[in-house]
Amino acid sequence: MNQGEASHAASILKSKGYHAVEVDQGVILDEAFACILFTCDVVQTTENRMYKRIRELEPTGKRIFIAGCLASIAGSQLQERSQGLVILDTMGLDRTRTSINEHFPTLPAPPVKDDVAVNRLHHIVPISTGCIGSCTYCITRLARGPIKSYPIESILNMVRKGVKKGKREILITSQDCASYGMDVRSSPALDELISRIVDEVVGTYRIRIGMMNPDTLIPYKEKLFEVFDHPSVFKFFHIPIQSGSDRILKAMGRKHRTDDHLGLFEAIRNRYPGSTISTDLIIGFPGEVPSDQERNKKAVLGISPDILNITRFSPRPGTDASSISGRVIQRTVKERSREIARSHSELLGEKLRGRIGDQIECMITERVRSGSVMARDGSYSPVVIQGDLALGDIVQVRIKSIGPTYLVGEVMTAER
Numbered sequence: 001m002n003q004g005e006a007s008h009a010a011s012i013l014k015s016k017g018y019h020a021v022e023v024d025q026g027v028i029l030d031e032a033f034a035c036i037l038f039t040c041d042v043v044q045t046t047e048n049r050m051y052k053r054i055r056e057l058e059p060t061g062k063r064i065f066i067a068g069c070l071a072s073i074a075g076s077q078l079q080e081r082s083q084g085l086v087i088l089d090t091m092g093l094d095r096t097r098t099s100i101n102e103h104f105p106t107l108p109a110p111p112v113k114d115d116v117a118v119n120r121l122h123h124i125v126p127i128s129t130g131c132i133g134s135c136t137y138c139i140t141r142l143a144r145g146p147i148k149s150y151p152i153e154s155i156l157n158m159v160r161k162g163v164k165k166g167k168r169e170i171l172i173t174s175q176d177c178a179s180y181g182m183d184v185r186s187s188p189a190l191d192e193l194i195s196r197i198v199d200e201v202v203g204t205y206r207i208r209i210g211m212m213n214p215d216t217l218i219p220y221k222e223k224l225f226e227v228f229d230h231p232s233v234f235k236f237f238h239i240p241i242q243s244g245s246d247r248i249l250k251a252m253g254r255k256h257r258t259d260d261h262l263g264l265f266e267a268i269r270n271r272y273p274g275s276t277i278s279t280d281l282i283i284g285f286p287g288e289v290p291s292d293q294e295r296n297k298k299a300v301l302g303i304s305p306d307i308l309n310i311t312r313f314s315p316r317p318g319t320d321a322s323s324i325s326g327r328v329i330q331r332t333v334k335e336r337s338r339e340i341a342r343s344h345s346e347l348l349g350e351k352l353r354g355r356i357g358d359q360i361e362c363m364i365t366e367r368v369r370s371g372s373v374m375a376r377d378g379s380y381s382p383v384v385i386q387g388d389l390a391l392g393d394i395v396q397v398r399i400k401s402i403g404p405t406y407l408v409g410e411v412m413t414a415e416r
Contacts, residue, residue, distance in 0.1 A: 004124030017107030034063040039070035043314035069143035120366040122169040123162030136253040139316035163203040178212035194227040215255035236380035240280035244299025245292040278307035284333030287326035352402040382406040
Protein backbone atom coordinates (compact mmCIF):
# COMPACT_ATOMS: atom_id res chain seq x y z
CA MET A 1 0.00 0.00 0.00
CA ASN A 2 2.84 2.39 0.86
CA GLN A 3 4.49 1.70 -2.48
CA GLY A 4 1.22 2.29 -4.30
CA GLU A 5 0.59 5.57 -2.49
CA ALA A 6 4.18 6.66 -3.12
CA SER A 7 3.73 5.90 -6.80
CA HIS A 8 0.52 7.96 -6.81
CA ALA A 9 2.39 10.86 -5.19
CA ALA A 10 5.17 10.57 -7.78
CA SER A 11 2.57 10.73 -10.55
CA ILE A 12 1.09 13.92 -9.09
CA LEU A 13 4.54 15.46 -8.75
CA LYS A 14 5.40 14.52 -12.33
CA SER A 15 2.30 16.36 -13.53
CA LYS A 16 3.61 19.41 -11.67
CA GLY A 17 6.99 19.29 -13.38
CA TYR A 18 9.02 17.14 -10.98
CA HIS A 19 10.63 13.75 -11.57
CA ALA A 20 11.86 10.93 -9.39
CA VAL A 21 15.60 10.43 -8.93
CA GLU A 22 17.26 7.10 -8.32
CA VAL A 23 18.37 6.00 -4.88
CA ASP A 24 21.85 4.50 -4.77
CA GLN A 25 22.35 2.11 -1.86
CA GLY A 26 20.05 4.11 0.39
CA VAL A 27 21.69 7.49 -0.33
CA ILE A 28 19.65 10.06 -2.22
CA LEU A 29 21.46 11.51 -5.23
CA ASP A 30 22.85 15.04 -5.19
CA GLU A 31 20.44 16.45 -7.75
CA ALA A 32 17.40 15.71 -5.58
CA PHE A 33 15.38 18.75 -4.54
CA ALA A 34 13.61 16.93 -1.72
CA CYS A 35 12.90 13.50 -0.27
CA ILE A 36 9.45 12.13 0.56
CA LEU A 37 9.61 9.17 2.93
CA PHE A 38 6.48 7.01 3.04
CA THR A 39 6.53 5.45 6.49
CA CYS A 40 5.06 2.40 8.18
CA ASP A 41 4.38 2.00 11.89
CA VAL A 42 2.97 -1.53 12.05
CA VAL A 43 5.52 -2.88 14.57
CA GLN A 44 8.29 -1.35 16.67
CA THR A 45 11.11 -2.74 14.53
CA THR A 46 9.57 -1.12 11.44
CA GLU A 47 9.17 2.19 13.26
CA ASN A 48 12.84 1.99 14.27
CA ARG A 49 13.81 1.58 10.61
CA MET A 50 11.81 4.66 9.74
CA TYR A 51 13.70 6.76 12.28
CA LYS A 52 16.99 5.30 11.09
CA ARG A 53 16.17 6.28 7.52
CA ILE A 54 15.35 9.83 8.61
CA ARG A 55 18.71 10.07 10.38
CA GLU A 56 20.44 8.86 7.19
CA LEU A 57 18.71 11.52 5.10
CA GLU A 58 19.18 14.50 7.41
CA PRO A 59 22.94 15.01 6.68
CA THR A 60 22.18 15.33 2.94
CA GLY A 61 20.69 18.75 3.58
CA LYS A 62 17.64 17.90 1.47
CA ARG A 63 14.19 19.01 2.50
CA ILE A 64 12.56 15.93 4.04
CA PHE A 65 8.84 15.25 3.87
CA ILE A 66 7.33 12.47 5.99
CA ALA A 67 4.24 10.67 4.71
CA GLY A 68 2.44 7.44 5.57
CA CYS A 69 1.15 6.02 8.84
CA LEU A 70 3.95 7.20 11.14
CA ALA A 71 3.34 10.75 9.96
CA SER A 72 -0.35 10.37 10.81
CA ILE A 73 0.21 8.80 14.22
CA ALA A 74 3.29 10.68 15.42
CA GLY A 75 3.64 13.77 13.26
CA SER A 76 4.20 16.19 16.16
CA GLN A 77 6.73 13.86 17.81
CA LEU A 78 8.63 13.60 14.52
CA GLN A 79 8.86 17.36 14.22
CA GLU A 80 9.99 17.66 17.84
CA ARG A 81 12.82 15.21 17.18
CA SER A 82 13.85 17.00 13.99
CA GLN A 83 12.72 20.57 13.40
CA GLY A 84 13.25 20.50 9.64
CA LEU A 85 10.78 17.71 8.87
CA VAL A 86 7.56 18.50 7.00
CA ILE A 87 4.52 16.28 7.56
CA LEU A 88 2.39 15.27 4.58
CA ASP A 89 -1.17 13.97 4.94
CA THR A 90 -1.33 10.94 2.64
CA MET A 91 -4.19 9.06 4.34
CA GLY A 92 -6.17 8.74 1.13
CA LEU A 93 -5.50 9.64 -2.50
CA ASP A 94 -7.44 12.93 -2.41
CA ARG A 95 -5.67 14.05 0.76
CA THR A 96 -2.34 13.13 -0.82
CA ARG A 97 -3.03 15.40 -3.79
CA THR A 98 -4.14 18.26 -1.52
CA SER A 99 -1.07 17.94 0.68
CA ILE A 100 1.35 17.78 -2.24
CA ASN A 101 -0.27 20.79 -3.88
CA GLU A 102 0.18 22.69 -0.62
CA HIS A 103 3.92 22.04 -0.43
CA PHE A 104 5.06 21.62 -4.05
CA PRO A 105 4.31 24.48 -6.47
CA THR A 106 3.94 23.69 -10.14
CA LEU A 107 7.21 24.32 -11.95
CA PRO A 108 7.14 26.79 -14.86
CA ALA A 109 9.14 24.52 -17.16
CA PRO A 110 9.04 20.77 -16.46
CA PRO A 111 12.50 19.16 -16.65
CA VAL A 112 13.04 16.76 -19.52
CA LYS A 113 14.39 13.63 -17.88
CA ASP A 114 13.58 9.95 -18.09
CA ASP A 115 11.97 8.14 -15.19
CA VAL A 116 14.01 5.74 -13.09
CA ALA A 117 15.05 2.43 -14.61
CA VAL A 118 12.36 -0.23 -14.68
CA ASN A 119 13.17 -3.67 -13.31
CA ARG A 120 9.60 -4.77 -12.82
CA LEU A 121 6.48 -4.22 -14.91
CA HIS A 122 4.12 -3.88 -11.97
CA HIS A 123 1.57 -1.20 -11.24
CA ILE A 124 0.23 -0.84 -7.71
CA VAL A 125 -3.37 0.35 -7.45
CA PRO A 126 -4.77 1.25 -4.00
CA ILE A 127 -8.55 0.77 -3.96
CA SER A 128 -9.33 2.11 -0.48
CA THR A 129 -7.83 3.37 2.75
CA GLY A 130 -8.83 2.44 6.29
CA CYS A 131 -10.75 -0.66 7.36
CA ILE A 132 -13.91 -1.91 9.07
CA GLY A 133 -12.03 -4.01 11.65
CA SER A 134 -11.40 -3.48 15.34
CA CYS A 135 -8.26 -5.54 15.93
CA THR A 136 -6.85 -4.75 19.35
CA TYR A 137 -3.20 -4.83 18.21
CA CYS A 138 -3.46 -2.68 15.08
CA ILE A 139 -2.12 0.86 14.97
CA THR A 140 -2.79 1.18 11.24
CA ARG A 141 -6.53 1.50 11.79
CA LEU A 142 -5.81 4.36 14.21
CA ALA A 143 -3.68 6.06 11.57
CA ARG A 144 -6.11 5.60 8.70
CA GLY A 145 -9.52 5.46 10.34
CA PRO A 146 -12.63 3.79 8.91
CA ILE A 147 -12.71 2.49 5.38
CA LYS A 148 -13.02 4.89 2.48
CA SER A 149 -13.38 3.17 -0.87
CA TYR A 150 -12.18 4.97 -3.98
CA PRO A 151 -14.66 5.34 -6.88
CA ILE A 152 -14.54 2.54 -9.44
CA GLU A 153 -13.99 5.03 -12.28
CA SER A 154 -10.93 6.44 -10.52
CA ILE A 155 -9.52 2.95 -10.06
CA LEU A 156 -10.22 2.07 -13.69
CA ASN A 157 -8.31 5.19 -14.75
CA MET A 158 -5.33 4.19 -12.58
CA VAL A 159 -5.29 0.73 -14.13
CA ARG A 160 -5.60 2.15 -17.66
CA LYS A 161 -2.65 4.46 -17.09
CA GLY A 162 -0.53 1.56 -15.90
CA VAL A 163 -1.45 -0.71 -18.80
CA LYS A 164 -0.88 2.14 -21.27
CA LYS A 165 2.66 2.47 -19.89
CA GLY A 166 3.24 -1.21 -20.57
CA LYS A 167 2.70 -2.52 -17.05
CA ARG A 168 1.78 -6.20 -17.03
CA GLU A 169 1.27 -6.93 -13.32
CA ILE A 170 -1.59 -5.00 -11.70
CA LEU A 171 -1.41 -5.21 -7.90
CA ILE A 172 -4.74 -4.37 -6.27
CA THR A 173 -4.03 -3.29 -2.70
CA SER A 174 -5.90 -2.27 0.43
CA GLN A 175 -5.91 -3.00 4.14
CA ASP A 176 -8.72 -5.43 3.29
CA CYS A 177 -9.62 -5.79 -0.37
CA ALA A 178 -12.69 -7.94 0.41
CA SER A 179 -14.28 -5.01 2.25
CA TYR A 180 -14.04 -2.71 -0.76
CA GLY A 181 -17.29 -0.79 -1.12
CA MET A 182 -18.70 -1.72 2.29
CA ASP A 183 -18.65 1.93 3.33
CA VAL A 184 -21.22 2.75 0.67
CA ARG A 185 -23.20 -0.48 0.27
CA SER A 186 -24.04 -3.58 2.27
CA SER A 187 -22.56 -6.15 -0.11
CA PRO A 188 -18.99 -6.13 -1.44
CA ALA A 189 -18.15 -4.36 -4.68
CA LEU A 190 -14.81 -6.09 -5.26
CA ASP A 191 -16.37 -8.52 -7.71
CA GLU A 192 -17.86 -5.65 -9.71
CA LEU A 193 -14.57 -3.75 -9.64
CA ILE A 194 -12.46 -6.64 -10.91
CA SER A 195 -15.07 -7.59 -13.51
CA ARG A 196 -15.08 -4.06 -14.88
CA ILE A 197 -11.28 -3.96 -15.03
CA VAL A 198 -11.00 -7.15 -17.09
CA ASP A 199 -13.97 -6.13 -19.27
CA GLU A 200 -13.03 -2.51 -19.91
CA VAL A 201 -9.23 -2.25 -19.72
CA VAL A 202 -7.76 -3.61 -22.93
CA GLY A 203 -4.29 -5.07 -22.89
CA THR A 204 -2.10 -7.97 -21.79
CA TYR A 205 -1.84 -7.97 -18.02
CA ARG A 206 -2.55 -10.02 -14.91
CA ILE A 207 -4.27 -8.86 -11.73
CA ARG A 208 -3.11 -9.84 -8.26
CA ILE A 209 -5.70 -9.11 -5.58
CA GLY A 210 -4.16 -8.19 -2.23
CA MET A 211 -5.01 -9.01 1.35
CA MET A 212 -8.55 -10.08 2.24
CA ASN A 213 -9.65 -10.70 5.83
CA PRO A 214 -11.52 -13.96 6.52
CA ASP A 215 -14.54 -12.33 8.16
CA THR A 216 -15.24 -10.04 5.18
CA LEU A 217 -14.46 -12.67 2.55
CA ILE A 218 -16.36 -15.66 3.96
CA PRO A 219 -19.97 -14.36 3.69
CA TYR A 220 -19.50 -13.54 0.00
CA LYS A 221 -16.86 -16.07 -1.01
CA GLU A 222 -18.83 -17.69 -3.83
CA LYS A 223 -19.58 -14.30 -5.37
CA LEU A 224 -16.05 -13.05 -4.92
CA PHE A 225 -14.49 -16.30 -6.12
CA GLU A 226 -16.12 -15.75 -9.50
CA VAL A 227 -13.65 -12.97 -10.32
CA PHE A 228 -10.79 -15.41 -9.78
CA ASP A 229 -12.17 -17.62 -12.55
CA HIS A 230 -11.02 -15.06 -15.11
CA PRO A 231 -7.71 -16.01 -16.78
CA SER A 232 -6.37 -12.48 -16.21
CA VAL A 233 -6.63 -12.84 -12.41
CA PHE A 234 -3.86 -14.63 -10.53
CA LYS A 235 -5.11 -17.46 -8.32
CA PHE A 236 -3.42 -15.82 -5.35
CA PHE A 237 -5.10 -15.50 -1.96
CA HIS A 238 -3.57 -13.47 0.86
CA ILE A 239 -5.80 -14.21 3.85
CA PRO A 240 -4.31 -13.47 7.30
CA ILE A 241 -5.46 -15.76 10.10
CA GLN A 242 -3.15 -14.17 12.77
CA SER A 243 -3.64 -17.10 15.17
CA GLY A 244 -4.69 -20.74 15.25
CA SER A 245 -6.22 -20.32 18.71
CA ASP A 246 -9.84 -19.21 19.13
CA ARG A 247 -9.01 -17.79 22.53
CA ILE A 248 -6.25 -15.60 21.13
CA LEU A 249 -8.34 -14.60 18.11
CA LYS A 250 -11.03 -13.30 20.48
CA ALA A 251 -8.44 -11.33 22.47
CA MET A 252 -7.11 -9.91 19.21
CA GLY A 253 -10.54 -8.62 18.28
CA ARG A 254 -10.59 -10.73 15.14
CA LYS A 255 -14.08 -11.53 13.87
CA HIS A 256 -13.42 -15.07 12.65
CA ARG A 257 -12.56 -18.34 14.35
CA THR A 258 -10.35 -21.27 13.37
CA ASP A 259 -13.16 -23.37 11.88
CA ASP A 260 -14.05 -20.39 9.69
CA HIS A 261 -10.63 -19.93 8.12
CA LEU A 262 -9.95 -23.65 7.78
CA GLY A 263 -13.23 -24.07 5.91
CA LEU A 264 -12.36 -21.08 3.72
CA PHE A 265 -8.96 -22.46 2.74
CA GLU A 266 -10.51 -25.84 2.01
CA ALA A 267 -13.00 -24.16 -0.32
CA ILE A 268 -10.17 -22.34 -2.10
CA ARG A 269 -8.10 -25.49 -2.53
CA ASN A 270 -11.11 -27.39 -3.87
CA ARG A 271 -11.97 -24.70 -6.40
CA TYR A 272 -8.39 -23.75 -7.34
CA PRO A 273 -6.15 -26.76 -6.59
CA GLY A 274 -2.90 -25.08 -7.62
CA SER A 275 -3.59 -21.70 -6.07
CA THR A 276 -1.07 -19.77 -4.01
CA ILE A 277 -2.15 -19.17 -0.42
CA SER A 278 -0.47 -16.59 1.76
CA THR A 279 -1.31 -16.06 5.41
CA ASP A 280 -0.05 -14.16 8.47
CA LEU A 281 0.59 -15.19 12.06
CA ILE A 282 1.27 -12.99 15.09
CA ILE A 283 3.39 -14.89 17.60
CA GLY A 284 3.62 -13.91 21.27
CA PHE A 285 0.31 -12.10 21.67
CA PRO A 286 -0.29 -11.32 25.38
CA GLY A 287 -1.66 -14.38 27.16
CA GLU A 288 -0.32 -16.85 24.59
CA VAL A 289 0.62 -20.16 26.24
CA PRO A 290 2.21 -23.39 24.91
CA SER A 291 -1.17 -24.84 23.94
CA ASP A 292 -1.80 -21.79 21.73
CA GLN A 293 1.56 -22.39 20.08
CA GLU A 294 0.51 -25.96 19.35
CA ARG A 295 -2.68 -24.64 17.76
CA ASN A 296 -0.63 -22.26 15.62
CA LYS A 297 1.51 -25.15 14.42
CA LYS A 298 -1.59 -27.23 13.71
CA ALA A 299 -3.11 -24.36 11.73
CA VAL A 300 0.00 -24.02 9.57
CA LEU A 301 0.00 -27.76 8.96
CA GLY A 302 -3.69 -27.73 8.05
CA ILE A 303 -3.51 -24.71 5.76
CA SER A 304 -0.09 -25.54 4.27
CA PRO A 305 0.38 -21.98 3.00
CA ASP A 306 2.78 -21.21 0.18
CA ILE A 307 3.70 -17.96 1.92
CA LEU A 308 3.73 -17.49 5.69
CA ASN A 309 4.36 -14.04 7.16
CA ILE A 310 5.34 -14.37 10.82
CA THR A 311 5.24 -11.26 13.01
CA ARG A 312 6.38 -11.15 16.62
CA PHE A 313 3.86 -9.24 18.70
CA SER A 314 4.80 -5.61 19.19
CA PRO A 315 2.71 -3.43 21.54
CA ARG A 316 1.76 -0.27 19.65
CA PRO A 317 0.89 2.92 21.54
CA GLY A 318 -2.81 3.67 21.77
CA THR A 319 -3.97 0.14 20.97
CA ASP A 320 -5.96 -1.99 23.40
CA ALA A 321 -3.45 -4.84 23.19
CA SER A 322 -0.66 -2.62 24.52
CA SER A 323 -2.25 -2.75 27.98
CA ILE A 324 -3.23 -6.45 28.03
CA SER A 325 -1.47 -8.42 30.76
CA GLY A 326 0.39 -11.67 30.22
CA ARG A 327 3.21 -10.41 27.99
CA VAL A 328 5.31 -13.26 26.60
CA ILE A 329 9.05 -12.83 27.10
CA GLN A 330 10.99 -12.10 23.90
CA ARG A 331 13.20 -15.18 24.11
CA THR A 332 10.10 -17.40 24.11
CA VAL A 333 8.54 -15.42 21.27
CA LYS A 334 11.69 -15.88 19.17
CA GLU A 335 11.79 -19.62 19.88
CA ARG A 336 8.13 -20.04 18.95
CA SER A 337 8.40 -18.02 15.75
CA ARG A 338 11.52 -19.91 14.67
CA GLU A 339 9.84 -23.24 15.38
CA ILE A 340 6.90 -22.38 13.15
CA ALA A 341 9.19 -20.96 10.46
CA ARG A 342 11.16 -24.24 10.38
CA SER A 343 7.97 -26.27 10.14
CA HIS A 344 6.68 -24.12 7.30
CA SER A 345 10.00 -24.30 5.46
CA GLU A 346 9.81 -28.11 5.49
CA LEU A 347 6.22 -28.04 4.21
CA LEU A 348 7.09 -25.57 1.45
CA GLY A 349 10.16 -27.52 0.36
CA GLU A 350 8.06 -30.65 -0.03
CA LYS A 351 5.44 -28.80 -2.09
CA LEU A 352 8.06 -27.21 -4.35
CA ARG A 353 9.85 -30.51 -4.97
CA GLY A 354 6.54 -31.98 -6.07
CA ARG A 355 6.43 -29.50 -8.94
CA ILE A 356 9.73 -30.48 -10.53
CA GLY A 357 8.99 -31.55 -14.10
CA ASP A 358 5.84 -29.42 -14.42
CA GLN A 359 5.33 -27.53 -17.65
CA ILE A 360 3.60 -24.20 -17.07
CA GLU A 361 2.88 -20.89 -18.75
CA CYS A 362 4.42 -17.86 -17.06
CA MET A 363 4.70 -14.12 -17.47
CA ILE A 364 8.11 -12.50 -17.00
CA THR A 365 7.46 -9.89 -14.32
CA GLU A 366 10.75 -8.85 -12.78
CA ARG A 367 14.49 -8.63 -13.44
CA VAL A 368 16.02 -10.00 -10.24
CA ARG A 369 19.73 -9.89 -11.14
CA SER A 370 21.97 -9.79 -14.17
CA GLY A 371 21.21 -12.73 -16.40
CA SER A 372 18.06 -13.94 -14.65
CA VAL A 373 14.42 -12.95 -14.32
CA MET A 374 11.42 -13.74 -12.16
CA ALA A 375 8.30 -15.13 -13.78
CA ARG A 376 4.84 -15.88 -12.37
CA ASP A 377 2.47 -18.63 -13.39
CA GLY A 378 -1.31 -18.35 -13.20
CA SER A 379 -1.21 -18.94 -9.45
CA TYR A 380 1.52 -16.34 -8.88
CA SER A 381 4.11 -18.99 -8.07
CA PRO A 382 7.62 -17.47 -8.32
CA VAL A 383 9.78 -19.01 -11.04
CA VAL A 384 13.41 -17.93 -11.53
CA ILE A 385 14.68 -18.32 -15.09
CA GLN A 386 18.21 -17.88 -16.33
CA GLY A 387 18.52 -15.91 -19.55
CA ASP A 388 18.12 -12.51 -21.14
CA LEU A 389 14.32 -12.42 -21.37
CA ALA A 390 12.19 -9.35 -21.86
CA LEU A 391 9.82 -8.20 -19.14
CA GLY A 392 6.23 -8.96 -20.08
CA ASP A 393 7.03 -11.99 -22.25
CA ILE A 394 4.69 -14.97 -21.97
CA VAL A 395 6.77 -18.14 -21.84
CA GLN A 396 6.27 -21.87 -21.59
CA VAL A 397 8.52 -23.14 -18.81
CA ARG A 398 9.66 -26.54 -17.55
CA ILE A 399 10.45 -26.67 -13.83
CA LYS A 400 13.89 -28.24 -13.41
CA SER A 401 14.81 -27.51 -9.77
CA ILE A 402 13.86 -25.42 -6.74
CA GLY A 403 15.26 -22.73 -4.48
CA PRO A 404 14.40 -22.09 -0.82
CA THR A 405 11.06 -20.45 -1.65
CA TYR A 406 10.80 -20.54 -5.43
CA LEU A 407 10.87 -22.72 -8.51
CA VAL A 408 13.69 -22.72 -11.08
CA GLY A 409 12.62 -23.13 -14.68
CA GLU A 410 13.90 -23.26 -18.24
CA VAL A 411 12.11 -21.74 -21.21
CA MET A 412 10.51 -24.00 -23.77
CA THR A 413 8.84 -21.39 -26.01
CA ALA A 414 8.15 -17.65 -25.73
CA GLU A 415 5.73 -15.19 -27.23
CA ARG A 416 5.31 -11.41 -26.86
